[in-house]
Amino acid sequence: MTAPARTRLSPDERRSQLLDLGVRLLATRSLEELSIDMLAEEAGISRGLLYHYFGSKHAFHEAVVRRAADDLIAQTAPPGEGDPLERLLVSVTAYVDYVDANYEGYLSLVKGAAGNDTLREIYEEARAALTDRIFREDAQGQIITDSATNRLLVRGWSAMIEELVLSWRAAPDGVARDELIALMAASLPAIVGVIPPG
């Protein structure tokens, strides 16, 4: 057992390691605050080397946000088996935990996505992955049958739970975390069940 040898990392591995560091730094600061200088200092390497890996601050930000979105999708994956509502609850809990732990960066992404085409694309892709997953994971339609109306409703629900966690994180106002999570999970079957299929 030896300590990881930095010199043995391939360029791809090193780049990936730097992205992980970027995502960690982004957890507690906005994207605008996350500079190449800061990453260089935290990583103990030169700015020049970082520009070699990422090309520009803009490209670095995109790569970090893409990695963060992948992390979010991976961390909120529901368990492969079990009661559908229970699996939904596990996934929603992981989502709240993720936003809670990465609040500043997540907030800046939601804001930044609105004004930046590339960030919006990453954001929309992540949201599509998260909502499509619901239909794939619930292929038997135990919670929600696959239809154009329900695809639309799940998009709406997704916007709702994002607003709920961000509002709650900014001002919990006495609402307990477990209550929030239970409300988020229970609202999906409630919304898709409001009007019986015609």
Added chain:
Amino acid sequence: MTAPARTRLSPDERRSQLLDLGVRLLATRSLEELSIDMLAEEAGISRGLLYHYFGSKHAFHEAVVRRAADDLIAQTAPPGEGDPLERLLVSVTAYVDYVDANYEGYLSLVKGAAGNDTLREIYEEARAALTDRIFREDAQGQIITDSATNRLLVRGWSAMIEELVLSWRAAPDGVARDELIALMAASLPAIVGVIPPG
């Protein structure tokens, strides 16, 4: 009966008239596309006079967005009497009609609000007015009792119906307008009813 005499308008009335024109122009174009030049041409007055009224393009945009938000709040006011669910349906219908008629401007506002502090403030104020109204209009709590949890849920619902109307407007995908409106209205009582008050 004579035609309105433009020279008789006070500066405030003239400014207000120009704002109405700005809002009409914003309906079918984004905020970035709405220039002082365009407004000057449509109004048949000089750019210099518009700068006199609004100071800067930035201030002009803010004033137009504020007027648009006031219009939205006024146009979506529920009727003063009647069954609570019926009043909610009327309000939601007016909201969908508003976004439908002012799509380009509304979309640009939602996007612009994320990256601009003043626009975000106007947007947040409008959203707060729309959500607070639900508790004021439903003071007897027939649809929704007033609590911290329900205030949070109404914020979430508000984000959901915005996402629903924007997604639907971009790609209706066979979902009928009436179905969309019925889903939006029915989802509010469904969401606040998911967990019985403890």
